[in-house]
Amino acid sequence: MSFLDSLFAKKETSVLGVDIGSSSLKVVQLRKEGGQAVLETYGELALGPYGGGEVGQATNLSPEQITESLKDLLREAKVTATSSGVSIPYARSLLSLVELPYRKDAKEQKTVVELEARKYIPVPMNEVQLDWFIVPKVGPSEQEKEQATVDVLIVAVHNDELALLQSVVTGAGLTASFYEIEIFSTIRAVVDEPVKPVMVLDIGAASTKVYVVEHGVVALSHAISAGSQDITRAIAVSSGVSLSRAEAVKKEEGLGGPEQGDLELVFSRIFSEARRVLMQYETAHNKSISSIVLTGGGGVTKSLGAYAKKTFSIDVRVADPFIKTQAPAFMRPVLEEIGPEFAVAVGLALRKLDEI
Numbered sequence: 001m002s003f004l005d006s007l008f009a010k011k012e013t014s015v016l017g018v019d020i021g022s023s024s025l026k027v028v029q030l031r032k033e034g035g036q037a038v039l040e041t042y043g044e045l046a047l048g049p050y051g052g053g054e055v056g057q058a059t060n061l062s063p064e065q066i067t068e069s070l071k072d073l074l075r076e077a078k079v080t081a082t083s084s085g086v087s088i089p090y091a092r093s094l095l096s097l098v099e100l101p102y103r104k105d106a107k108e109q110k111t112v113v114e115l116e117a118r119k120y121i122p123v124p125m126n127e128v129q130l131d132w133f134i135v136p137k138v139g140p141s142e143q144e145k146e147q148a149t150v151d152v153l154i155v156a157v158h159n160d161e162l163a164l165l166q167s168v169v170t171g172a173g174l175t176a177s178f179y180e181i182e183i184f185s186t187i188r189a190v191v192d193e194p195v196k197p198v199m200v201l202d203i204g205a206a207s208t209k210v211y212v213v214e215h216g217v218v219a220l221s222h223a224i225s226a227g228s229q230d231i232t233r234a235i236a237v238s239s240g241v242s243l244s245r246a247e248a249v250k251k252e253e254g255l256g257g258p259e260q261g262d263l264e265l266v267f268s269r270i271f272s273e274a275r276r277v278l279m280q281y282e283t284a285h286n287k288s289i290s291s292i293v294l295t296g297g298g299g300v301t302k303s304l305g306a307y308a309k310k311t312f313s314i315d316v317r318v319a320d321p322f323i324k325t326q327a328p329a330f331m332r333p334v335l336e337e338i339g340p341e342f343a344v345a346v347g348l349a350l351r352k353l354d355e356i
């Protein structure tokens with residue numbers, strides 16, 4: 001590069017978070033300005049129609065179809081950034097929290113973890129990317145004790161999944177410096193509680209992911225096989241309307257409308273399973289979960305916050321990830337409303353922004 005090139009070369013300062021969900025793609029573009037994350041653009045695209053299905057329904061598209069839809073979204077949302085961070089679906093990853101022997105020496109600890117991790121990963125180790133985190137022990141009693149064991153969160157993703165994501169990213173003209181399991185992106189975007197355990201409910205199209213976050217670490221994770229697409233289906237059946245009509249009704253009315261029964265049917269199923277997870281955690285760890293955060297497209301449902309509060313009788317918040325970004329004041333009401341759907345994409349973009 002000549003002196004002039006480097007003088008005039010435009011330094012890339014905008015970054016992109018790309019969330020490839022089962023029912024829709026989400027992107028968020030941020031720029032750093034004076035230490036703040038500035039929202040430049042965002043967008044969402046339903047995948048259903050690309051696979052001959054309906055908006056709001058989960059899909060199973062080929063990498064080529066996902067690439068095409070991502071290109072469309074980048075164009076529609078007027079995305080200019082090409083450096084990105086990309087989500088890995090929870091369903092395509094493996095997370096387990098295990099108790100392992102403690103070693104004072106970091107290198108020895110690494111050996112112990114990597115040796116033990118094999119037992120929890122059902123495929124040959126050379127087929128996965130392995131990562132792990134030591135869960136910090138807290139409380140004076142814990143520190144005083146001569147520590148014999150350590151809690152370790154083991155994370156693995158299959159190489160095939162990463163290759164698939166890579167082909168989509170490259171095909172759409174982007175580069176990715178990291179791939180992150182969606183849970184971690186969500187935590188960065190919407191969980192700020194540093195000490196007390198918080199439960200996150202990511203209500204997607206076909207499934208709802210439940211996780212308990214403690215000290216910023218995933219202490220428990222679980223998938224419930226019900227999501228917002230089931231509401232659309234319930235409305236379509238009970239009212240005898242098309243799926244696309246039912247989808248529109250669901251979004252317009254939310255809870256409290258004439259189709260309330262159909263919504264409650266699905267949410268009560270999701271919440272009762274989430275409650276079981278919550279109680280199981282509280283009993284096993286002898287502590288209470290302080291609050292619940294609702295995310296995912298299902299979290300956008302009108303009046304869901306109030307309904308959830310009644311069901312759980314603890315503090316419930318609807319996620320507002322865009323609060324971590326700077327945007328014109330007139331956009332705030334819209335960003336607040338759609339926020340839950342973009343939690344993963346915002347979390348990815350925030351991490352990417354930290355890299356530059």
Ligand SMILES: Nc1ncnc2c1ncn2[C@@H]1O[C@H](COP(=O)(O)OP(=O)(O)OP(=O)(O)O)[C@@H](O)[C@H]1O
Pocket residue numbers: 020021022023024025055056057089203204205206207208227228229232247250251254295296297298299300301302341
């Ligand atoms: N305003 C709204 N009211 C109610 N439901 C909504 C609203 N907006 C989106 N949804 C529903 O949210 C679901 C999509 O959520 P989301 O985008 O989080 O899923 P996804 O990321 O594609 O799925 P997953 O994370 O499970 O792979 C769809 O079923 C959609 O109908």
Ligand SMILES: [Mg+2]
Pocket residue numbers: 021022204296344
């Ligand atoms: Mg999702």
